[in-house]
Amino acid sequence: MKRLKGFITSFLVVATLFTGFGGQSAFTTETATAFSYDEVLYFPTDRYPETADHVSDAIAAGHSSVCTIDRDGADQRREESLEGIPTKPGYDRDEWPMAMCEEGGAGASVRYVTPSDNRGAGAWVGNQVEDYPDGTRVLFIVE
Template sequence: MTQKKMLMLIVVLLIGAAYLFGLVPIENKTVSNGNADHTIVFPSDRYPQTAKHIKEAIASGKSAICTIDRNGADENRQESLKGIPTKKGFDRDEWPMAMCAEGGTGAHIQYITPSDNRGAGSWISNQLEDFPDGTKVEILVK
């Protein structure tokens, strides 16, 4: 095998491994419901508690679409967590997220360990950071 072919094979394997291990986000512009600008696939293997919560919230009728509204996040968080007591050793996870126009009053709340919740929040923030407010993103949990 020539050096050029060997180098190409290594590059292909590295790219494949990056996708396999979730180091590269998978975005699918073909959206299942037609109401979103983008779709991201949430890594349930990395954040299982948050993934379970998202699935349960969507199954109960909450939106899988997040219309990004960063300016409304503080007010949405205050509204969604109103009357939900804190619990030692847990975070109160919200779905839809506070940074979504769909969040706020009536959000589905679940207690989740801080490492899972904060890791998931960081992952989602990184996926959405380049999208402007008003962008509709469908969150799929696989």
């Protein structure tokens, strides 16, 4: 049922882009890129609510919902995204897009979240994408 719901939502978004609003097409090269992906990952809000809220808010603010996996550049992007954002006792700094994503790094959204939520979410995502090779474009849908 979740996959059907996701398919219907994706279909409606794409159909709206093609048909446009008020007779004008809203489909652009930028939106075509946003909908170009290889895999879909449904992120579980009920398991990791703080991280899910952050991802949702970051995407709504214009950050990419697609993560192009690039593990080798993760350390550099993490340094870039966290630069100037101090640690805070009792919290982790959650990044979106994640450091393992080509889209991450400087300009990423960073939010303080509890360690259990952040680390659980990171482990969950890591397990989901462990078999995907670098270069795989993963669309994140927060449920």
